[in-house]
Amino acid sequence: MRRFLPLLLASALAAGAVPASLVLSPWWWAVAVPMLAVACLGARDLLQRRRPVLRNHPLVGHVRYRPERTPVRVAHGTDDEYLVSSLRPVEASEEPPSVRVGGPGCTRPYDMALLNVSAMSFGALSARAVLALSRGAELGRFAQDTGEGGLSEHHLRGGGDLVWEIGTGYFGCRDADGAFDAREFADKAALPEVKCVSLKLSQGAAPGSGGVLPGVKVSAEIARERKVPAGETVVSPAWHREFATPRELVLFVARLRELAGGKPTGFKLCVGSRPEFLAVCRAMVAEGVAPDFVVVDGSEGGTGAAPTGLAGHLGMRLTEGLITVHNALTGVGLRGGVRIGASGGVATGADIVRRLAQGADYTNAARSMMRALGCVGALRCHTGACPSGVATQDPLRTRALHVAEGARRVRLHQRETVRDAVRIMAAMGVRDPGGLGPAHLVRRSDTGPARSYAELYEWLAPGELLAGPPRSWEADWKAADPDGFR
Secondary structure (H helix, E strand, O other): OHHHHHHHHHHHHHHHHHHHHHHOOHHHHHHHHHHHHHHHHHHHHHHOOOOHHHHHOOOHHHHHOOOOOOOOOOOOOOOOEEEOOOOOOOOOOOOOOEEEEOOOOOOOOEEEEOEEEOOOOEOOEOHHHHHHHHHHHHHHOOEEEOOOOOOOHHHHHOOOEEEEEEOOOOOOOEOOOOOEOHHHHHHHHOOOOEEEEEEEOOOOOOOOOOOEEOHHHOOHHHHHHHOOOOOOOEEOOOOOOOOOOHHHHHHHHHHHHHHOOOOOEEEEEOOOOHHHHHHHHHHHHHHOOOOOEEEEEOOOOOOOOOOOOOOOOOOOOHHHHHHHHHHHHHHOOOHHHOEEEEEOOOOOHHHHHHHHHOOOOEEEEOHHHHHHHOOOOOOOHHHOOOOOOOOOOOHHHHOOOOHHHHHHHHHHHHHHHHHHHHHHHHHOOOOOHHHOOHHHEEEOOOOOOOEEHHHHOOOOOOOHHHHOOOHHHHHHHHHOEOOEOO
16 A cells, blocks of 8 residues: 555645645645645546546556556657558558458358457456456447457457467366367357457467466465465466377367367467478378467567566577468468458557568558557566556456556457558558568668568468478478488
8 A cells, every 4th residue: 555655645635735724834835835746646636537547546657667558559660661651542441451361171261350459368468457358348339359368258249250269278278188079169159249269379478388377466366266276376287288290289279169169270489490380381281180270479579577588599580480380381271261350469550560561461560559558668567566457356456447548448449440551551552451461561671672571581382381392491392301300
C-alpha cells in the first residue's frame, strides 16, 4: 500500500492546512492551496478509468512511469526499407479484409482478421486483462490466442473468437501425470468460442525452452486451471511428450483436428533451422496431411517478459522465418492450403503490409495489444507487481484495469491499425492482401542500389523442391529427415 502514501500525505496536509489558514493565519493558504490541488489530482487518478497505472499509483504514476498510449497507428517507415507506392492507387476498401483458414482436411474453416491478439496466457496476464482482450476481440470481430496456459473462463466470458493454444504442458487438457488428455481436449474444443486450435512448438521470446510462470503468479485459480500446485513456479517441458519426429508431429496435428470436429488446426514455431522445417514438410507430403495454418514467431517477438539470457539470441527473426516457411511450403506444393500467420513486433499498419509482402496471410500482436490495455513496459511481469494491473495476479493491482475501457481501446487499436494497412495497400495499387508480394517491399543499401525482396531472396515455384531442388536448397533438402529432427 506504499504506493498510496503520497496521496494520503497530501490529503492529510491539506486537511490540516485549510483550518490553519482560517483560524491561525492567511499565510497557511500557501500550503493549503497546493496540497488541495495535489489531493484533487490524486483523487482524480483513483477515479479515472483510462490509465490503470494512475489508479494503482496515484500521483507517483505521473513521474515514475511514462504515459500510457495506444500504440502509434500511422507508421513512419524505417531507414532501410520502404513499401512501393503506385502511380495508379485504388480506393481503400471500407470493409476490413479477412483470410479464410482451412485446408482440405478442415470441415469448419474460419475467416481470420488481418490483425489478431497473439498468444498471452491467463496467468501471465491478469483475469481482467484476458477478459478485456476477449471482449475487444468480440467487438472488433478478430481472434484472440489463449496462450499455452489453458482455456479459462475469462477467455470464454468475453465472447470473442478464440484460438486455443496447446503447449508442452497441455494445460487445460492434461491428465494427472501431465500427459495429453484427448477426451478433455475434445470437450473443450467443441465449445463455440473455440474457432481454431494451435499447437505451440516454440515461441520467439524463448525458443527451445518451455514457458515459465513464476510462483508468485500461481494463484489458487491458476493452479486449478493448470492442475499444478499453487504458489510454485510452473516450468513447462521444452518438448512435447506426444511426438518425437516430424512425421509424428504432423499426424498429431491431424489427430487434434479430428478431435476438434474439423476446426482449423495448425502449429506455431520460431524457426531455428531450415532443414528441420523442411523435414516437417517432407512428413506432410509423405503422410498426405498438412496443418491448416502455421504461425511464424520471430525471435524479436514477445511481451518483454522472457528470460533476458534467451530473448533475441535464439531462432530466426521474423523476416527470415516467414520467407523460409513460405518457400518451403510452396516448394512442396502445399502453400495454397496452408495459411501463414506472422507474429513478432507487429504494431502498425505498415508492419502488417510488410509481413504480407514477405509471405504471411495475417498477423498477430502481443505487445501492442498490452499497450492498448494500459501496459507501460515496466518489465515487472515476472514479479507480480505490474503497475498497470495487466500482468499480475494481485487483486489490489488488477482492480485498476477497467475491463470495458480496456476492451474499447483494444478494439480501437486493432481497427485503426488494420484501417491504416488497407489505406497503405490502396496507395500501393493493391485492393486485396493476396495481391501483395516481395516486389512491393524494397530494402535500401549503403553499398549499392535499392533492391526489392523479389530480387534479394530466392522464391521457389510451386512443387519445385519435389521436382528437383535448386542448388541453394539441395543440401538442406537432402538433410531433411521426416523421421528425425536432427
